[in-house]
Amino acid sequence: MQRRLFTIASAVSVVGLMLSAEAALAQKNGGILKAYHRGTPPSGSIHEEATNSTVAPYMGVFNNLIMYDQAIAVESLDTIVPDLATKWNWNDDNTKLTFTLRKGVKFHDGKPFTAKDVVCTWNLVTGKSKAKLRKNPRKSWYKNLDKVTADNDYQATFHLKRKQPAFVALLASGYSPVYPCHVAPKKMRTHPIGTGPFKFVSLKQNEHVKFRKNENYWKKGKPHLDGIDWTIIKSRSTRVLAFIAGKFDFTFNVDVTIPLLKDVKAQAPHAVCDLVTTNVSTNLIVNQAKPPFDNAKVRKAMVLSIDRQAFIDILGHGQFLQGGAMMPPPAGVWGMAPEFLKTVAGYNPDIAGNRAKARKIMESLGYGPNKRLKVKVSTRNIAVYRDPAVILIDHMKEVYIDATLDTVETSNWHAKVARKDYMVGLNLTGIGVDDPDANFYENYSCGSQRNYTGYCKPEMEALFKQQSMMEDQAARKKLVWEIDKKLQEDAARPIISHGKAAQCKQPYVKGFVTHVNSLYNNWRMEDVWMDK
């Protein structure tokens, strides 16, 4: 299995390298890339947001210390390349990670970049600085980070509480840019300043976000584009039609759904579209603190009622994938293999058998055809949330559970979830980095703000820690599968399916590689050029 995964990853890498080689031979400079955006970004401060509405347009404003190779579609520890750091190394006990920083780099306002900016950035993210972020969604990523020190102007060291080999995976994400010390968080929200290939120019609500080439970019010869204009179009029908009509060079981050992709292919056969896995899962949040789902047997019965293939066929035209918390292979590096997945309760393809078992469980609790359990399924009042919720309700009926749909205005969703004012919620979760440390600590660990259900088990915490400290990545993967199995069987956040969608571009847009195991890390755009 691993060999097959390695082969696929290598093949993708080779294709990526070929693409970059092609780009290196023939890139043309100039031109403004016209892309559309699905809505006004909530702010320009990547550290304060957890949405690709921000990270996609703004990643090009910044640099990271290290980043995922933009030309390789499958992100992994092996595809991390230098960015503002020229090299990095661990100390003997793997608790100190030292970065040697690039000299002569300047922020867009002309101030020099030094190790102090690295210290400031991670003090901000860990809440240790005087200046505060208004929101801090990735605090849980840095649970193990003790402090960051500036050894000199061009060397910074991350001091960890314990060893964590995959810590570099978090730093390579588009969600980990380096902020300037001298710019206040408020200004970073409205007029971000970084060291990246593009300078922020303007944001007009519901109209556009514009970026222009950083003429003093430290990577000589880049970016190739003179700028990027993101036109904000709320209506999906309008923006896809506009792309078909040739008004845009580039769609928003995997904005084209599978049904829409058919339209695009039919009406704009010249368009180049990559249908990719998004690492966004449709899942359930189960309130284990209140009846009836405080009872593990009821949770198990509900999980057994789910026919995942039905969701995949109806919602994903058969193209979505089954998997656990970690994104399934081949695109996902850490997900359970199909044979292993079948051993997880609820994933057995014998749906009738699963449901018979579930009915027996419900009967043992006193429920039956004449005494049905009444529950509510809550979800956002948006089609991608509502549609699977309706299918779930239908499935639950098979095991004596009558559910009603409770649609919640999207602005009230997180407040409702935070109040634990739900029984079962249908949710979508995007994973920033395809690594167990990012996923487990963000979504399943005690005390994490994005662990909506408050799932917290000491034995699971111990397992999270154990996998996080493992250096042998093959052995780590085996443990991750076992953890994932336990999470699914415990209904911590039962995963229904992993989504797919398409990224489309006009044929003359070159040098952009759509990543297949995260939506958030391939938006530097410095290698993108237009052959026209």
Next chain:
Amino acid sequence: MVLTLVGISIIIFVLLRLMPGNIADIMFDSAGFVDPAEKAQIEKELGLDLPIPVQYYHWMKGLLVWDLGFSYVSEMPAIDELGPRIPITAKLAALALGFSVLFGLPLGVICAVKQDTGLDYTLRVISLSGLSLPSFWLALLILMFFVTYLGDIPIYMDPPENLWDELVLYSIPAAAVGFRSSALIMRLTRSSMLEVMRQDYIRTARSKGASDNSINYHHALKNAVLPVTTIIGIEAAFLIGGLIITETVFNIPGVAHFLVEAILMRDYPIVQNLVMLIALVTVLINFLVDLLYAVLDPRIKYAD
């Protein structure tokens, strides 16, 4: 009129704050979690922790000196956010209203004059379709037609450079939104004309040998247009509803679409100022329609 506006301002202000969720909830939505302490801090920064009467007082005090506050979303002055968008919607609304009157009124007269002919039936079918087609669907059909058959899409991408560009850009969305109003005006004009044409004075004019044109347009239309004027006034106020959809589909950066976004984002300063503006415009239109009655019908005279 002032009392009406004060009443409206109180209703808007209170209703907005009674809606569940506020901007802090929305902000945390994009971060994927809610931190009660950080949320409370944001509410404090924005003054949302103050009692509603105090918040209202601050708003009114600001309005008196033309300080509309700051948009919670963009953190920019509300006046800067609203200022450039108002003329866009105003032009679109004026064009749409112009379209509906220009088509609705004469076609209504033609229908009445040519009652029960093929032309009358055809125009009535068209007008019925205008009333029954949802404007968002019509707008999408128009876009699809353009993309499929003309290989272009008439949506707003950049600010128009001159008056002609502006007219071209706004005419299609204005027609899409004005189609419904024109259908309504046409049907009302037709029925009103038919009613007037059955009056004795029309028969008298006809017996005196007045020409058809003179009877239709000088005697009948002048009297038939009074209820139509009322509808035009009401439609002008209701146009904002149609423009919300049209601005969204045609991607026009006007205030109608912006208002919906602001409501969804609970951007109170934008919503309350904008709704007040719409209320003011509605009150003014009603006032103008009342004045117009006296001009159109000399029998109507307002007391001193």
